[in-house]
Every structure is written in C-alpha cells, then in structure tokens.
Amino acid sequence: RAPRTATSVASSCTARRRHPKPPRHRAFSHTAQSADSSNRAFQVMPTLVDGLALLAAAILGYQVLSFAQLLYRTIIRPAKNPRKYGKWAVVTGATDGIGKAMAFELARRGCSVMLISRSADKLAAVKAELSEKYPNVEVACEAVEFSSLTETRRSQVAEVLDKLEVGVLVNNVGMSYPFCQWFHELSDSEVSNLLSINIDSTTWMTRAVLPGMLRRKSGAVVNLSSAAAQSPLPLLAQVKRRPDADADADDGDDAPLLPAFTAS
Ligand SMILES: NC(=O)c1ccc[n+]([C@@H]2O[C@H](COP(=O)([O-])OP(=O)(O)OC[C@H]3O[C@@H](n4cnc5c(N)ncnc54)[C@H](OP(=O)(O)O)[C@@H]3O)[C@@H](O)[C@H]2O)c1
Missing domain, CATH: 1.20.5 (Single alpha-helices involved in coiled-coils or other helix-helix interfaces)
Structure with missing residues (x-):
C-alpha cells in the first residue's frame, strides 16, 4: 500500500466533495x-x-x-288587514277547529264571512254563534261535501261566490289519515278522499274566487297545510298543499296559487 502523501489526501477530499457519499x-x-x-x-x-x-x-x-x-x-x-282585500272572507271547513277560529278572527277584523263546510246543522250553529258575537258582521253559509264535489255543485258555488266581493279565501278544509301508513297501504277510498278534500277543494275554490279577485285587482288566498308539507315523510304519504302558496293579487305577488302534491 503506497504511503499517503499530502497531495493524495487533498485529491481524495476533492473527489469526496465531487461525489458525496x-x-x-x-x-x-x-x-x-x-x-x-x-x-x-x-x-x-x-x-x-x-x-x-x-x-x-x-x-x-x-x-x-x-x-x-x-x-x-x-x-x-305586522298582520295584514284582511278587510283591505275586499268585503267577504270565505273559509272552508269553517265549522270546527282552525277553520272556525279563522272565521271568528276574520269577523273580528271586520270581514263578512262565508262559511263552507259539509254539515248544514253545524253551519247553522256556527253562523248563529258568529252573528251573536259580531252582530254587525254579515254571515252566510254554504253546505259543500268536498269528498264528492260534482261539476254542478262546483259551478253553483262559483256562481254564489262570484256575486260577493271576496277579498280573502281560506282553503282550510283538509284531512290526514288516522295513523301512519305506507302509501301503498292506503285504501283507494282514502287516497281518493285525500285528493278530493285536500287538493281538489283548494284548486276548485281558488278557481271560483280568482276571476273576481283579478277583476278587482285585489285578493288573498291562504292555504292551510301541515308542517309536514315542508318535507316528504315516509309513512305519511302526504297529500298536501303548499303552506306558502298564498298570493296577494294587489301586491303583484307571483307566489304559486295552485296546491302542490307529494306522495312518499
Ligand atoms: N289540527 C292539527 O293539528 C293540524 C295539523 C296539521 C295540519 N292541519 C290542517 O289544518 C286544517 C284544519 O284542521 P283542523 O284540525 O282544524 O280540522 P277539523 O277540526 O277536523 O275540522 C275540519 C273541518 O273541515 C270540515 N270537513 C271535513 N271533511 C269535509 C268534507 N269532506 N267536506 C266539507 N267539509 C269537510 C269539517 O266539517 P264537519 O264539522 O261538518 O265535519 C270541519 O269543519 C286541515 O287542512 C288540516 O289538514 C291541522
């Protein structure tokens, strides 16, 4: 082995630097x-x-x-003044529950009220109650069975309403079913009633008052619905109206007037 000179050590360092380990x-x-x-x-x-x-x-x-x-x-x-839309307020399903309460509230606010429901005796009783509480308010009633609304009866109701200055229509009549079921478990008559009472009633009643509202350029349609209408729920094959489908004709509001239908 050759002895390591200073030159050889220096060159080996340079090589290491060039090729790092x-x-x-x-x-x-x-x-x-x-x-x-x-x-x-x-x-x-x-x-x-x-x-x-x-x-x-x-x-x-x-x-x-x-x-x-x-x-x-x-x-x-702030609450809107229903009277500013027109003289008459029409409430469907007005002999009980929310509809009856709406009828009383509309009368309190000065509207003449047209009560629409199926039982003539209950209509007469509510009319008497309203007239006693608000003697200055005009009250009328019309017995309509919404589960079997014929074309003839529909036209008669439309004719009656067309003669009144209807400012507000409350589409309140409606039904759900007694307990939760899948849509296919409902009987045909239940489905048919849900459609007629919830959807058809709203559609035909709205059509009945709309021409007058458009003529007068004033009116409000209020649709009652379940909060469940906000989103489809399984086991509640909802046949429901849109709760927000109300429109003020005089405000030029373009909210949809027709009911929505959801089955889940
Ligand atoms: N109450 C609630 O917890 C609730 C919850 C969600 C949604 N809603 C909705 O709110 C609305 C009112 O409910 P409610 O509980 O106040 O109702 P309700 O107390 O059961 O009253 C129903 C009204 O509708 C009338 N009606 C029922 N079937 C009819 C038919 N086939 N034809 C004509 N009229 C008929 C009834 O008349 P008769 O008196 O002659 O039977 C009664 O005046 C409904 O649309 C309902 O779906 C209610």
Whole structure:
C-alpha cells in the first residue's frame, strides 16, 4: 500500500466533495422524505381547512337566515288587514277547529264571512254563534261535501261566490289519515278522499274566487297545510298543499296559487 502523501489526501477530499457519499442509514433518508411530504401536506391542509370552515359558515349562515325569515314571517311581520282585500272572507271547513277560529278572527277584523263546510246543522250553529258575537258582521253559509264535489255543485258555488266581493279565501278544509301508513297501504277510498278534500277543494275554490279577485285587482288566498308539507315523510304519504302558496293579487305577488302534491 503506497504511503499517503499530502497531495493524495487533498485529491481524495476533492473527489469526496465531487461525489458525496450516499446516506449511511436508509431509515434516516425515509424520515427526511416523510418530513418533506408532511410539510407539503401541511401546506395543503390550511386550504382544505379554510374551505371546510367557509362551507360550514355558509351552511350556518343559511340556517340562521332561514330561521330569521321564519320568525319574521310568523311572528314579527305586522298582520295584514284582511278587510283591505275586499268585503267577504270565505273559509272552508269553517265549522270546527282552525277553520272556525279563522272565521271568528276574520269577523273580528271586520270581514263578512262565508262559511263552507259539509254539515248544514253545524253551519247553522256556527253562523248563529258568529252573528251573536259580531252582530254587525254579515254571515252566510254554504253546505259543500268536498269528498264528492260534482261539476254542478262546483259551478253553483262559483256562481254564489262570484256575486260577493271576496277579498280573502281560506282553503282550510283538509284531512290526514288516522295513523301512519305506507302509501301503498292506503285504501283507494282514502287516497281518493285525500285528493278530493285536500287538493281538489283548494284548486276548485281558488278557481271560483280568482276571476273576481283579478277583476278587482285585489285578493288573498291562504292555504292551510301541515308542517309536514315542508318535507316528504315516509309513512305519511302526504297529500298536501303548499303552506306558502298564498298570493296577494294587489301586491303583484307571483307566489304559486295552485296546491302542490307529494306522495312518499
Ligand atoms: N289540527 C292539527 O293539528 C293540524 C295539523 C296539521 C295540519 N292541519 C290542517 O289544518 C286544517 C284544519 O284542521 P283542523 O284540525 O282544524 O280540522 P277539523 O277540526 O277536523 O275540522 C275540519 C273541518 O273541515 C270540515 N270537513 C271535513 N271533511 C269535509 C268534507 N269532506 N267536506 C266539507 N267539509 C269537510 C269539517 O266539517 P264537519 O264539522 O261538518 O265535519 C270541519 O269543519 C286541515 O287542512 C288540516 O289538514 C291541522
């Protein structure tokens, strides 16, 4: 072996510098690589986290706004004066429950009230009750069976209503079923009644008052519905009206007048 001179040591150092030794431990090299990739991941992560945070904020903002709008529409917004739409208010299913309460409230606010329901004796009783409580209010009634509304009866009702200055129509009559069932489990007569009483009644009653409202350029149609109408529910094959399908003819509101139908 040749003795190592100063020149040979210097040249070997230069060679080492030109060709650096490969890393002695493979594990060390892996650690360096993974650190590098996690650094890159950390650079990507903030963008992803920011994006998710933005998405969450947008969803939350939408929910808060929707809730605020609901509060405004149901509680805060000042009540409209039903009398300004016209002299008469027509309420279907007016002999019981919500319909009866609506009839009394509309009378309290100065509207003449047309009560529509199926039982003539109950109609007479509610008419007497209303007249006693609000002697200055005109009350009329019409017995209509909405589960079997014939074309002839429909035209008769439309004729009666056309002679009145109907400002407000409350499409209140409606039914659900006694317990939850799948849509295919309902009997044909139940489906038929749900359609006639919930959907057909709303459609034909709205058609009956609409020409007069359009002539006078004033009117409001209020459709009663279940909160379940907001979203389809299994086991409640809902046949339902849209609760928001009310329109003010004089406001030029273009809300849909016709009922919606959902079966689930
Ligand atoms: N009450 C609730 O918890 C609730 C919940 C969600 C939605 N709703 C909706 O709100 C509206 C009113 O409900 P409600 O509980 O107040 O009703 P309700 O107390 O059962 O009163 C129903 C009214 O509709 C009349 N009616 C029923 N079937 C009829 C038919 N085939 N033809 C003509 N009139 C008929 C009834 O007349 P008779 O008196 O002669 O039977 C009665 O005046 C309905 O559209 C209902 O779907 C109610």
